[in-house]
Amino acid sequence: MAETTRRPAHRYGNRPTMKDVAARAGVGLKTVSRVVNGEAGVTPDTERRVQEAIEALGFRRNDSARVLRKGRTASVGLVLEDLADPFYGPLSRAVEEVARAHGALLINGSSAEDPDREQELALALCARRVDGLIVIPAGTDHRYLEPEMRAGIATVFVDRPAGRIDADVVLSDSFGGARAGVAHLIAHGHRRIGFIGDQPRIHTAVERLRGYRAAMEDAELAVDDAWVSLGSTEPQRVREAMAAMLSGPDPVTAVFAGNNRVTVTAVRELAGRERPVAFVGFDDIELADLLGITVIAQDAAALGRTAAERLFRRLDGLDDAPARTVLGTALIPRGSGEIPPA
Amino acid sequence: MAETTRRPAHRYGNRPTMKDVAARAGVGLKTVSRVVNGEAGVTPDTERRVQEAIEALGFRRNDSARVLRKGRTASVGLVLEDLADPFYGPLSRAVEEVARAHGALLINGSSAEDPDREQELALALCARRVDGLIVIPAGTDHRYLEPEMRAGIATVFVDRPAGRIDADVVLSDSFGGARAGVAHLIAHGHRRIGFIGDQPRIHTAVERLRGYRAAMEDAELAVDDAWVSLGSTEPQRVREAMAAMLSGPDPVTAVFAGNNRVTVTAVRELAGRERPVAFVGFDDIELADLLGITVIAQDAAALGRTAAERLFRRLDGLDDAPARTVLGTALIPRGSGEIPPA
């Protein structure tokens, strides 16, 4: 009677290992490893026997063990803000494609715009020993990543710069885009223009506001504090901000929205008004063409792709000084931004 | 002079291990493990010394080794079709939230609607020994997952059923939704209704077409083959299909779109027409409210959440027979579906 070797309870289900395959094929453990990894130096006949055993047992290599041994996980981590945001879907997908081209898997997590959660996630990924990390910062202090980066985890920041550390960054030209958008409104005759943006903690929000101010200044237009509103992108908040700047004795005649979520709410809000208000939004959104919404488009996929390519170049040994890459934006006139002041 | 121990080249960067921490703190290896894992049975004083050493060395536990030892990876895999599709973003996010609540990370990959790539991805995730797998099928034969499932990798299929194996599935009611949508058009007087759907390989496409036919039959309306078009969701293809069914001696007076991408193209196409054509689309899309598009809405987040919850119940030991869960859809009238026949 065959002796039943007792397996530890924690064994993965009851998966065969290379040892089991080796036993069945009547070869050594290392030979199985060679076959599995397609290494040279195995007789066709031996290889066939091993393959049969693999097939028969349903063996699949345990990558955890492989990773432990080799020191590379062939995976990269992506910490973003919210995967459900249509801006980040294409970005994430682009990163995934680049990773795939390099044979790596993508682990991603959402920070929900919470700095603590960002840190928790990023460090969890480091504990997994991802080879590299792409981070869309929620927080403003990333010194917690310094030991990890020193220890060899390549890190690239996207969409917003890293805080208080020196690292690769890939950004859209928020300042320039906003400036161009607001200048466009000014060119169409507007003098009183509102700005609704994201929370001031967020770099892009600040940059876009800066672009707005620059455009106004370029045209020698004064900015009334009542026209500017930074804060959460909650519809409720945005509606209130709009209501405020569109009422009163001297309402704005045009509105510039600081990101896609603000745009969605703003467009809904403006649709209900009788007096037309000109509008330009940062970020293109689906069907904006049909609605005739003028936007400053940024290329989310290009951001992701560029960041991922930089990351893999680092993993391939590139050892430059950290660089800041800025991608351009495009003004797409579709009607809403070309409405003259009432 | 201190002897420099030579480290293997493959060591993660040059990360300290528990052994290093133990040496520095002057305690045993296992004691460090206890502290790191918050296990009981360590004197406050010892714990402090260990914590200091961890801090000083910048130690972070190597989860690869942990995983190898424990047999659980605390990660789940999600194979979807395209993360850049706005339908899958929220779904993925919902899965992530559930995973997070269970302390697990999410690895996801896009199949790009390619069965081979789906398989490649799913098996790569199995090799990583994810604890569980959520799959949005691209292919129609999932027997390749049988050994994995037997070996203990819990698997749940979402959005589309598994092919040729028995497994948990979470679906939207494609048949019922399409039937209701088409019945809605019929109720508004339409007799000639077109259907444009996804490729017939895809289960939801077939189900929705079935719903369309059922509604027509319910109303005792014959269906002309020229009104029905299944195929890729490429804008070009959709445009041609629409042009075909909207021309000729007996054009359709209403169109039902089988998914969100078809809807986007169809809406663009219809917007350019002078004679109004009634329209209902499967899947809600952003700003559809402003465009007045009547849709059959399904809840992507609920799909993801339900599937993930089922998965984790399995991981917690649930051992039922595989179940099929069907989530309802909602008809949202917004105007385009209530246009009478021309």
Added chain:
DNA sequence: TAGGGCCTGGACAACGTTGTCAACGCAGGG
């Protein structure tokens, strides 16, 4: 004061894989 139990800490093996190295068999040449 002796004995027993509890608490803390450490030695050791094991998880499944890969790198290193040496052994073996066989063919060809001196």
Added chain:
DNA sequence: CCCTGCGTTGACAACGTTGTCCAGGCCCTA
């Protein structure tokens, strides 16, 4: 015929962690 060299194969250690088990010290009680 023996030696050399090459190509194939396997034994063994190591990767960094956790589970098991035991030793030693302490306190409490009889």
